Amino acid sequence: xxxxxxxRRLRSWxxxxxxxxxxxPFVLPVTLPDGPSFVRAAVAQDMQKADTSxxxxxxxxxxxxxxxxxxxxxxxxxxxxxVYPEAAMKLPDVGYMRQLxxxxxxxxxxxxxxxxxxxxPPETLNVLKEAKIPFQTVPDTYNRDGILQxxxxxxxxxxxxxxxxxxxxxxxxDLDAAxxxxxxxxxxxxxxxxxxxxxxxxxxxxxxAHTAADGIIALSGAVNATxxxxxxxxxxxxxxIEAKPDVxxxxxxxxxxxxxxxxxxxxxALALTPAAKTKSVIRMDGLHLxxxxxxxxxxxxxxxxxVYGKANASQ
Numbered sequence: 001x002x003x004x005x006x007x008r009r010l011r012s013w014x015x016x017x018x019x020x021x022x023x024x025p026f027v028l029p030v031t032l033p034d035g036p037s038f039v040r041a042a043v044a045q046d047m048q049k050a051d052t053s054x055x056x057x058x059x060x061x062x063x064x065x066x067x068x069x070x071x072x073x074x075x076x077x078x079x080x081x082x083v084y085p086e087a088a089m090k091l092p093d094v095g096y097m098r099q100l101x102x103x104x105x106x107x108x109x110x111x112x113x114x115x116x117x118x119x120x121p122p123e124t125l126n127v128l129k130e131a132k133i134p135f136q137t138v139p140d141t142y143n144r145d146g147i148l149q150x151x152x153x154x155x156x157x158x159x160x161x162x163x164x165x166x167x168x169x170x171x172x173x174d175l176d177a178a179x180x181x182x183x184x185x186x187x188x189x190x191x192x193x194x195x196x197x198x199x200x201x202x203x204x205x206x207x208x209a210h211t212a213a214d215g216i217i218a219l220s221g222a223v224n225a226t227x228x229x230x231x232x233x234x235x236x237x238x239x240x241i242e243a244k245p246d247v248x249x250x251x252x253x254x255x256x257x258x259x260x261x262x263x264x265x266x267x268x269a270l271a272l273t274p275a276a277k278t279k280s281v282i283r284m285d286g287l288h289l290x291x292x293x294x295x296x297x298x299x300x301x302x303x304x305x306x307v308y309g310k311a312n313a314s315q
Contacts, residue, residue, distance in 0.1 A: 050134035059116025061293030142215030174297040182221030192225040194245035212290035237269035251286035
Protein backbone atom coordinates (compact mmCIF):
# COMPACT_ATOMS: atom_id res chain seq x y z
CA UNK A 1 0.00 0.00 0.00
CA UNK A 2 1.42 3.37 -1.05
CA UNK A 3 1.43 6.37 1.20
CA UNK A 4 1.45 10.06 0.27
CA UNK A 5 4.21 10.63 2.84
CA UNK A 6 6.89 8.48 1.18
CA UNK A 7 9.97 10.71 1.46
CA ARG A 8 11.92 8.44 -0.84
CA ARG A 9 9.88 9.76 -3.74
CA LEU A 10 10.78 13.37 -3.06
CA ARG A 11 13.20 15.04 -5.42
CA SER A 12 16.41 16.25 -3.81
CA TRP A 13 15.53 19.93 -3.99
CA UNK A 14 12.05 19.32 -2.56
CA UNK A 15 13.58 17.46 0.37
CA UNK A 16 16.08 20.31 0.87
CA UNK A 17 13.26 22.80 1.06
CA UNK A 18 11.40 20.69 3.61
CA UNK A 19 14.46 20.15 5.76
CA UNK A 20 15.34 23.84 5.66
CA UNK A 21 11.86 24.85 6.81
CA UNK A 22 12.19 22.56 9.83
CA UNK A 23 15.81 23.17 10.74
CA UNK A 24 16.39 26.82 9.81
CA PRO A 25 15.84 28.20 13.35
CA PHE A 26 18.50 25.86 14.71
CA VAL A 27 21.18 26.30 12.05
CA LEU A 28 24.26 28.07 13.37
CA PRO A 29 26.31 30.20 10.96
CA VAL A 30 29.74 28.92 10.08
CA THR A 31 32.32 31.40 8.84
CA LEU A 32 34.82 29.50 6.74
CA PRO A 33 37.17 32.27 5.56
CA ASP A 34 38.47 32.77 9.11
CA GLY A 35 38.71 29.07 9.88
CA PRO A 36 41.77 26.82 9.83
CA SER A 37 43.73 26.69 6.60
CA PHE A 38 42.97 23.01 6.09
CA VAL A 39 39.24 23.84 6.09
CA ARG A 40 39.72 26.55 3.46
CA ALA A 41 41.83 24.15 1.39
CA ALA A 42 39.11 21.52 1.57
CA VAL A 43 36.49 24.03 0.42
CA ALA A 44 38.70 25.14 -2.45
CA GLN A 45 39.21 21.51 -3.47
CA ASP A 46 35.47 20.89 -3.44
CA MET A 47 34.96 23.95 -5.66
CA GLN A 48 37.42 22.54 -8.20
CA LYS A 49 35.46 19.30 -8.28
CA ALA A 50 32.08 20.98 -8.67
CA ASP A 51 29.90 19.52 -11.40
CA THR A 52 29.13 22.52 -13.60
CA SER A 53 27.58 20.54 -16.45
CA UNK A 54 24.11 22.01 -15.68
CA UNK A 55 24.81 25.59 -14.66
CA UNK A 56 22.50 28.43 -13.65
CA UNK A 57 24.05 31.87 -14.10
CA UNK A 58 22.79 34.90 -12.16
CA UNK A 59 24.00 38.34 -13.23
CA UNK A 60 24.34 39.77 -16.71
CA UNK A 61 28.12 40.17 -16.57
CA UNK A 62 28.57 36.61 -15.28
CA UNK A 63 26.53 35.20 -18.14
CA UNK A 64 28.46 37.31 -20.66
CA UNK A 65 31.73 35.95 -19.32
CA UNK A 66 30.53 32.36 -19.64
CA UNK A 67 29.70 32.98 -23.31
CA UNK A 68 32.98 34.82 -23.87
CA UNK A 69 34.81 31.79 -22.49
CA UNK A 70 32.97 29.54 -24.94
CA UNK A 71 31.40 27.55 -22.10
CA UNK A 72 27.76 28.38 -22.78
CA UNK A 73 26.92 24.72 -23.44
CA UNK A 74 26.86 24.25 -19.65
CA UNK A 75 24.05 26.75 -19.12
CA UNK A 76 20.55 25.49 -18.34
CA UNK A 77 19.18 28.73 -16.86
CA UNK A 78 19.84 32.44 -16.41
CA UNK A 79 18.36 35.36 -14.52
CA UNK A 80 16.35 38.17 -16.09
CA UNK A 81 19.34 40.56 -16.19
CA UNK A 82 21.22 38.15 -18.47
CA VAL A 83 20.06 39.46 -21.82
CA TYR A 84 23.37 39.41 -23.72
CA PRO A 85 24.32 37.78 -25.96
CA GLU A 86 20.98 37.24 -27.69
CA ALA A 87 21.42 33.47 -27.49
CA ALA A 88 21.11 33.70 -23.69
CA MET A 89 17.49 34.77 -24.07
CA LYS A 90 16.60 31.24 -25.19
CA LEU A 91 17.52 29.86 -21.77
CA PRO A 92 14.90 29.43 -19.02
CA ASP A 93 14.55 32.61 -16.94
CA VAL A 94 14.78 31.93 -13.18
CA GLY A 95 13.76 35.48 -12.20
CA TYR A 96 15.30 38.80 -11.25
CA MET A 97 18.68 38.46 -9.55
CA ARG A 98 17.54 40.14 -6.29
CA GLN A 99 14.19 38.36 -6.15
CA LEU A 100 15.07 34.74 -6.85
CA UNK A 101 12.89 31.91 -5.60
CA UNK A 102 14.28 28.48 -4.64
CA UNK A 103 11.65 26.72 -6.75
CA UNK A 104 12.51 28.78 -9.82
CA UNK A 105 16.21 27.94 -9.60
CA UNK A 106 16.09 24.34 -8.46
CA UNK A 107 13.12 23.48 -10.65
CA UNK A 108 15.47 23.17 -13.64
CA UNK A 109 17.69 20.72 -11.75
CA UNK A 110 21.06 22.52 -11.87
CA UNK A 111 24.28 20.86 -10.76
CA UNK A 112 25.82 24.24 -9.87
CA UNK A 113 24.92 27.91 -9.49
CA UNK A 114 27.12 30.94 -10.09
CA UNK A 115 25.80 34.35 -9.03
CA UNK A 116 27.00 37.93 -8.91
CA UNK A 117 27.47 39.36 -5.44
CA UNK A 118 24.27 41.01 -4.25
CA UNK A 119 21.95 38.35 -5.61
CA UNK A 120 19.20 37.21 -3.30
CA PRO A 121 17.18 37.43 -1.23
CA PRO A 122 19.22 35.84 1.60
CA GLU A 123 16.43 33.38 2.41
CA THR A 124 16.63 31.96 -1.10
CA LEU A 125 20.42 31.70 -1.00
CA ASN A 126 20.18 29.80 2.29
CA VAL A 127 17.80 27.28 0.75
CA LEU A 128 20.02 26.81 -2.30
CA LYS A 129 23.04 26.18 -0.08
CA GLU A 130 21.04 23.76 2.07
CA ALA A 131 20.31 21.81 -1.11
CA LYS A 132 24.06 21.06 -1.34
CA ILE A 133 24.28 22.45 -4.86
CA PRO A 134 27.72 23.98 -5.46
CA PHE A 135 27.25 27.75 -5.25
CA GLN A 136 29.84 30.33 -6.32
CA THR A 137 29.55 34.07 -5.66
CA VAL A 138 31.30 36.42 -8.07
CA PRO A 139 32.60 39.69 -6.53
CA ASP A 140 31.20 42.86 -8.07
CA THR A 141 33.34 45.99 -8.00
CA TYR A 142 33.12 48.86 -10.44
CA ASN A 143 36.62 49.22 -11.84
CA ARG A 144 39.12 47.61 -14.17
CA ASP A 145 40.47 45.13 -11.64
CA GLY A 146 36.94 44.12 -10.68
CA ILE A 147 36.22 43.03 -14.25
CA LEU A 148 39.37 40.93 -14.39
CA GLN A 149 38.53 39.33 -11.04
CA UNK A 150 35.09 38.38 -12.33
CA UNK A 151 36.66 36.60 -15.28
CA UNK A 152 39.11 34.74 -13.05
CA UNK A 153 36.41 33.68 -10.59
CA UNK A 154 34.14 32.35 -13.33
CA UNK A 155 37.01 30.58 -15.10
CA UNK A 156 38.22 28.91 -11.91
CA UNK A 157 34.74 27.69 -10.98
CA UNK A 158 34.19 26.24 -14.44
CA UNK A 159 37.62 24.61 -14.39
CA UNK A 160 38.95 26.57 -17.38
CA UNK A 161 41.62 28.87 -15.88
CA UNK A 162 43.65 28.97 -19.09
CA UNK A 163 40.68 30.21 -21.09
CA UNK A 164 39.99 32.78 -18.38
CA UNK A 165 43.59 34.01 -18.43
CA UNK A 166 43.47 34.46 -22.20
CA UNK A 167 40.16 36.33 -22.03
CA UNK A 168 41.46 38.46 -19.19
CA UNK A 169 44.53 39.48 -21.20
CA UNK A 170 42.35 40.51 -24.15
CA UNK A 171 39.86 42.43 -22.01
CA UNK A 172 42.64 44.12 -20.03
CA UNK A 173 44.47 45.34 -23.13
CA ASP A 174 41.29 46.69 -24.72
CA LEU A 175 40.09 48.35 -21.53
CA ASP A 176 43.46 49.92 -20.73
CA ALA A 177 43.61 51.40 -24.23
CA ALA A 178 40.08 52.82 -23.99
CA UNK A 179 40.65 54.34 -20.53
CA UNK A 180 44.04 55.79 -21.54
CA UNK A 181 42.41 57.43 -24.55
CA UNK A 182 39.63 58.93 -22.42
CA UNK A 183 42.16 60.14 -19.83
CA UNK A 184 43.90 62.36 -22.39
CA UNK A 185 41.24 65.00 -21.91
CA UNK A 186 42.46 67.72 -19.51
CA UNK A 187 40.72 67.82 -16.14
CA UNK A 188 39.54 71.38 -16.78
CA UNK A 189 37.66 70.27 -19.90
CA UNK A 190 35.84 67.31 -18.39
CA UNK A 191 32.06 67.48 -18.35
CA UNK A 192 29.88 66.87 -15.33
CA UNK A 193 27.49 63.95 -15.79
CA UNK A 194 24.37 63.36 -13.72
CA UNK A 195 23.24 59.73 -13.79
CA UNK A 196 19.50 59.57 -13.17
CA UNK A 197 18.36 56.13 -12.04
CA UNK A 198 14.70 57.18 -11.95
CA UNK A 199 12.55 60.28 -11.98
CA UNK A 200 9.32 59.00 -10.53
CA UNK A 201 7.06 60.69 -8.00
CA UNK A 202 8.64 64.07 -8.53
CA UNK A 203 12.05 62.97 -7.21
CA UNK A 204 15.31 62.55 -9.09
CA UNK A 205 17.16 59.43 -7.91
CA UNK A 206 20.84 59.91 -8.75
CA UNK A 207 24.07 57.93 -8.49
CA UNK A 208 26.71 58.89 -5.99
CA ALA A 209 30.14 57.41 -5.29
CA HIS A 210 30.84 53.66 -5.15
CA THR A 211 28.18 52.86 -7.75
CA ALA A 212 28.45 51.29 -11.19
CA ALA A 213 27.37 54.60 -12.75
CA ASP A 214 30.10 56.46 -10.87
CA GLY A 215 32.65 53.91 -12.04
CA ILE A 216 31.80 54.04 -15.74
CA ILE A 217 31.60 57.85 -15.75
CA ALA A 218 35.12 58.06 -14.31
CA LEU A 219 36.55 55.50 -16.75
CA SER A 220 35.02 57.43 -19.64
CA GLY A 221 36.84 60.65 -18.82
CA ALA A 222 33.97 62.57 -17.25
CA VAL A 223 33.02 63.71 -13.73
CA ASN A 224 30.14 62.36 -11.66
CA ALA A 225 28.16 65.50 -10.85
CA THR A 226 26.80 63.89 -7.67
CA UNK A 227 29.85 61.98 -6.51
CA UNK A 228 29.94 63.60 -3.09
CA UNK A 229 27.65 61.02 -1.44
CA UNK A 230 27.72 57.19 -1.52
CA UNK A 231 25.17 55.00 -3.28
CA UNK A 232 21.91 56.08 -4.87
CA UNK A 233 19.69 58.70 -3.26
CA UNK A 234 16.90 61.14 -4.13
CA UNK A 235 18.12 64.67 -4.70
CA UNK A 236 16.69 67.90 -3.37
CA UNK A 237 16.16 70.75 -5.81
CA UNK A 238 19.11 72.54 -4.24
CA UNK A 239 21.38 69.51 -4.74
CA UNK A 240 20.43 69.26 -8.43
CA ILE A 241 21.15 72.93 -9.03
CA GLU A 242 24.46 72.73 -7.15
CA ALA A 243 25.50 69.64 -9.13
CA LYS A 244 25.55 71.75 -12.34
CA PRO A 245 25.42 68.77 -14.72
CA ASP A 246 26.45 69.37 -18.32
CA VAL A 247 24.87 66.06 -19.34
CA UNK A 248 22.14 63.80 -17.98
CA UNK A 249 22.80 60.06 -18.36
CA UNK A 250 20.00 57.50 -18.14
CA UNK A 251 19.34 53.86 -18.95
CA UNK A 252 17.21 53.07 -21.97
CA UNK A 253 13.78 52.08 -20.66
CA UNK A 254 10.53 50.98 -22.19
CA UNK A 255 6.89 50.93 -21.23
CA UNK A 256 5.74 53.12 -18.37
CA UNK A 257 9.31 53.82 -17.24
CA UNK A 258 10.22 55.79 -20.38
CA UNK A 259 10.52 59.58 -20.10
CA UNK A 260 11.01 62.09 -22.86
CA UNK A 261 13.61 64.86 -22.74
CA UNK A 262 10.87 67.45 -22.38
CA UNK A 263 9.35 65.60 -19.42
CA UNK A 264 12.76 65.28 -17.80
CA UNK A 265 13.63 68.96 -18.09
CA UNK A 266 10.17 69.93 -16.91
CA UNK A 267 11.50 69.29 -13.41
CA UNK A 268 12.09 72.84 -12.15
CA ALA A 269 15.53 72.19 -10.69
CA LEU A 270 16.80 70.34 -13.78
CA ALA A 271 15.50 73.15 -15.96
CA LEU A 272 18.08 75.44 -14.33
CA THR A 273 21.10 73.26 -15.15
CA PRO A 274 23.60 73.58 -18.03
CA ALA A 275 22.29 70.23 -19.35
CA ALA A 276 18.83 71.75 -19.85
CA LYS A 277 20.20 74.65 -21.88
CA THR A 278 21.73 72.27 -24.42
CA LYS A 279 19.10 69.51 -24.02
CA SER A 280 21.97 67.07 -23.35
CA VAL A 281 20.55 63.67 -22.49
CA ILE A 282 22.26 60.34 -23.15
CA ARG A 283 20.37 57.05 -22.94
CA MET A 284 22.21 53.72 -23.04
CA ASP A 285 21.54 50.03 -22.53
CA GLY A 286 21.64 49.37 -18.79
CA LEU A 287 23.55 46.07 -18.87
CA HIS A 288 26.20 47.41 -21.21
CA LEU A 289 26.49 50.66 -19.29
CA UNK A 290 26.59 49.29 -15.73
CA UNK A 291 27.46 45.61 -16.14
CA UNK A 292 31.26 45.88 -15.86
CA UNK A 293 31.74 42.77 -17.97
CA UNK A 294 33.85 41.85 -21.01
CA UNK A 295 32.35 44.64 -23.17
CA UNK A 296 33.16 47.53 -20.82
CA UNK A 297 35.94 48.88 -23.04
CA UNK A 298 33.44 49.49 -25.84
CA UNK A 299 31.13 51.26 -23.37
CA UNK A 300 33.99 53.52 -22.25
CA UNK A 301 34.47 54.55 -25.87
CA UNK A 302 30.74 54.90 -26.56
CA UNK A 303 30.08 57.01 -23.47
CA UNK A 304 33.11 59.21 -24.10
CA UNK A 305 31.93 59.80 -27.67
CA UNK A 306 28.37 60.51 -26.53
CA VAL A 307 29.48 63.00 -23.87
CA TYR A 308 32.06 64.87 -25.92
CA GLY A 309 31.05 64.16 -29.50
CA LYS A 310 32.58 61.59 -31.82
CA ALA A 311 34.93 64.10 -33.40
CA ASN A 312 36.45 64.94 -30.02
CA ALA A 313 36.29 61.53 -28.36
CA SER A 314 39.98 60.77 -28.88
CA GLN A 315 41.49 64.16 -28.15
